[in-house]
Amino acid sequence: MMVNLPQELLETIIYELDYAALKCCSLAASRLRQPCQRLLLHKLHLFYDNIPAISLLLRESPHISHYVHSLHVSLSRMLYKSTDTLHILQLALSQLDGIDQCTIDGWHPTWLTKEMGSGALDPLWAFVKTHSSKELHLRALAPVPMQLFSDFLGATQSIHLDGVSITRLEQQDIPPEPIRKPVIRRIYLGRGCLPVFETLALTPLSIHLSFVQHLTLFVSGANYSNCMEIIMRCKGTLQFLHLHPLNIHIDSVSLPALPALRQVEFAFDNSSRVDGGHWLALVLPSLLSPPSEQSPSLKEIGIFFEWSFKPSELDAILQRETLVAMDSMLSEHPSRPSISWAIPENCVSEFEVKIGSHMPLSNGRGSLLIRSWSEPESATKS
DSSP, X not given: OGGGSOHHHHHHHHTTOOHHXXXXXXXXXXXXXXXXXXXXXXEEEEOTTTHHHHHHHHHHOGGGGGGOOEEEEEOOHHHHHOHHHHHHHHHHHHTOTTOOEEEEEOSSGGGHHHHTTTSTTHHHHHXXXXXXXXXXXXEEEEEEOHHHHHHHHTTOSEEEEEEEEEOOOOGGGSOOOOSSOOOOOEEEEOTTOXXXXXXXXXXXXXXXXXXXXXXXXXXXXXXXXXXXXXXXXXXXXXXXXXXXXXXOOOSOOOOOOOTTOOEEEEEEOGGGTTTHHHHHHHHHHHHHSSHHHHOTTOOEEEEEEOSOOOHHHHHHHSOHHHHHHHHHHHHHSTTOOEEEEEEETTTHHHHHXXXXXXXXXXXXXXXXXXXXXXXXXXXXXX
16 A cells, blocks of 8 residues: 555655654655654764764765754763864764754853863864754853854854853954844843843844844843843844743833734743732833834733742732733734733633633633643653
C-alpha cells in the first residue's frame, strides 16, 4: 500500500509522527529514510562529551548536515580548557552550512568572565554571526564584549537573551550605528540583562529597535526607565508587546502611543506578588486611554498569572476598581479588544465569577476568555 502512496502524502503523514515513530520509520523503507531524517536531525545539540562523536558522524555521513537547521551549543569549563575538543568543534561547525538558528548556553556565567574575550571561542562566535539569520538565543553569558554584542544584533531577525551581560559601557567602546539596515524584528530581554537594557535604550545600538514588531521585556524598578525608552524606540512598528513585571514599585506609567500594536500580554509570577496589582492599575489606562491615540489597532489583551497564587494574593492584584475601569475602557475602544486570562487552577472557579461580574460589558460581548494555569510538571519535580 505504501508503494502506491504519493511521496507528498507520505511526508504529510510522517510530519505527524512522534520521535520514537520517526526513528522506526527511518529504518523501515528507503522512501521513508530521508523525510524522517530531516525531522529527526533538524536540531543538533553539541556539548563537551558528544562533540567528537558528532564531528565523526558529520564526516562519515555528510548528507545529514543539510538536514540540520538549528544548533544548540552548551559551553562549559571543560570544553574551554580542552584545546583538542575546541578544534574538533570548529571542524564540526565547518560542516554545518544550513544552520539559521543558534542557541548558546553558558550555563554558569562566572567562569566565562575572562574566557569571553580571550579568543579561544572566536571560531564559535564567527559561526554564530553568520548562521543565526532566523533566530539567536543567548543564555548565561557574561560579559559579552560590546563589539561582539553589536555583531549579534546585526546578524539575526530574532534575539532572545537571558542572563546576558556585556562589557562596561565606555563611550569609546560603543560601536557606531550599523552601516546595514537593521534586521531585527523580534527581541526578548529576560532576567539578568540590565546592561543590555541600558545599551539598547541609551546608545547608538538603539538603531536596531527601529523595525521591531515583537517585544518581550522583564520590567523591574532597576530597568524601568530603560524599558520605557526601548518601547518608545519601537513605537512605530511594534505589533506585539509582552511585559513581565518584577515588583516595579513605581507611581506612574506612561506608555507612548503605539499605533501598530495588535496584541499585548502581561505575565505575573511570584516576583509580582507585592506590587503587581498597583502596576496593573497604572499600566492599563496608559495603554487604553484615549484608545484612538494610544492603541487604535489593539485586538487582544492577555493577563496571565503563571504561579501558584493563593486566592488572597490574586485578590490583591485583581482589585474590583481595576476590573471595572478596564471593562469601561475596553467598551470605549473602537476595536473592542478581547481579553484572555490564565488563572491558577486552584483559583479559576472563584475568579471566573469575579472577573465576569466586574466586567459585565466585556462579558456580554463574549470578549472574555478564562482558562486555568497549572504549574509545569518539570517545575514541580524540581
